[in-house]
Amino acid sequence: MPSTGRPAPGAAPALSPVTRPSTVDLITAELRNAIYSGALRVGSPIREVEMAGQLGVSRGPFREAAQRLVSEGLVVATPGRGLSVRTIGKDRIRPLYAARTVVETSAARIAVAEAGDEQVASVRAAHDALVRADATHDALQVGAADLNVHWALVAASGNPWLLRWMTTLIVEVRIASFTVSEEYVVRKDAAESHAPLVERLEARDADGLDAAIRANLDDAVTRLLTPEAAGVETLEEPRPLPAPRLDPIDL
Amino acid sequence: MPSTGRPAPGAAPALSPVTRPSTVDLITAELRNAIYSGALRVGSPIREVEMAGQLGVSRGPFREAAQRLVSEGLVVATPGRGLSVRTIGKDRIRPLYAARTVVETSAARIAVAEAGDEQVASVRAAHDALVRADATHDALQVGAADLNVHWALVAASGNPWLLRWMTTLIVEVRIASFTVSEEYVVRKDAAESHAPLVERLEARDADGLDAAIRANLDDAVTRLLTPEAAGVETLEEPRPLPAPRLDPIDL
């Protein structure tokens, strides 16, 4: 996963205004990561008194951060009953992946047409990381590196809107997999099955890349909806245990 | 514009949980509408003490609502300096419309394949409203009805993600037009130029609809970036004056 604190690429030639992240920024990132990693369980209530205490912040900025995630669709706010981590059940998998396919294939076409060598190289680097993660046989690490390849591909489009949507989609995909299964499942041959994505980008083959992305995402849908029919070897791991507590934020 | 309080379509056959909108929901909608309508000027600071007072709410929920809009990209939060309405300058028009094209053309293809008669009829109804708005020769009304046709088309896809993105994109498109121009400009023949969208949806002509959307959005980009080269008759209106104050929310 692109860490949520990913720095802006490149160094500005001139001095830039210094903006340090606000407390709300930090809490938002912490909560988003906790949801992504499974430390905050899908569907679980977010007890703001307890959790703000754990993070070492007061309830005000905690609530503000939570509202950001409500807008992102990662957290659900029910008046009078508080906050909970969203769930994305089986009935929403196809629309989720349809939307994801829209973003990724469109970004890929833009990237093929417009991405510079540096951006293409960052997709290759993300795939190299996936190769290394494959060697660990750790499903969560593989899954994260896998998603990072997809993210880097969308980032290579240079379109801020597509990248913003993809950043949220990646967490939503995690939420979906944690919702529909007690196990976290990835392909055993993740690096190999993702190689066409990088190769076709490098070859500037838009149609080939489009088809490779669709095949990859169709396969993911099948694995999520009908695991027994997926027909590939997989790595499985029990869904991560929720963290007993979140750590205080270093303000 | 689809009003921000648009009810969920259809009636659930079973009893649904009753959820009344929270204060934060209401403030969010109010601010979003104020930005959309120009009552809150692009780039202007959002003075939370003053504005919460105007809306008749306290600063806490006001700040929470603002954070939702920060996540939507409509409001910018700068630590220590507070909130401001976003601007989208000329350099962002092409990426914005590229993203909008992605959403609309993809949603259109899904709608052609999957939309029921009722959804297609709602796009026709939105176009009928555009015909009526055309007769007013009021640029803002025409523009709103125009955007509503596009929104209805994406809604016809039935994909919640695409619709969520489109709902924000519509406000962002407004922000962009208010940023780059002192005037609000729409085509004089808006209804006529949008007719192909409805007709091709009704005819289930995916390629034709895709091409019509692209032509329509390309034209909008040209009108935004190089108004003198647009080559069509337009309606212009001075950008709406910011409202001196927002009205209290009826809680």
Place this chain on the structure above:
DNA sequence: CGCTCTAAGATTGTAGACAATCAGACGAGC
């Protein structure tokens, strides 16, 4: 006149308090 510094007022960010609401447990009645 222009620039710098300081002070005052405005605003933001957060903490804590209080009222309203929700959830769960227990007891009474059928």
Place this chain on the structure above:
DNA sequence: GCTCGTCTGATTGTCTACAATCTTAGAGCG
């Protein structure tokens, strides 16, 4: 044994106060 009502504790939602920071205006100096 089951259902309903009541009570208590937990939690949410909002408000207010205070500290920190920012902005602006005015005064002084070169």
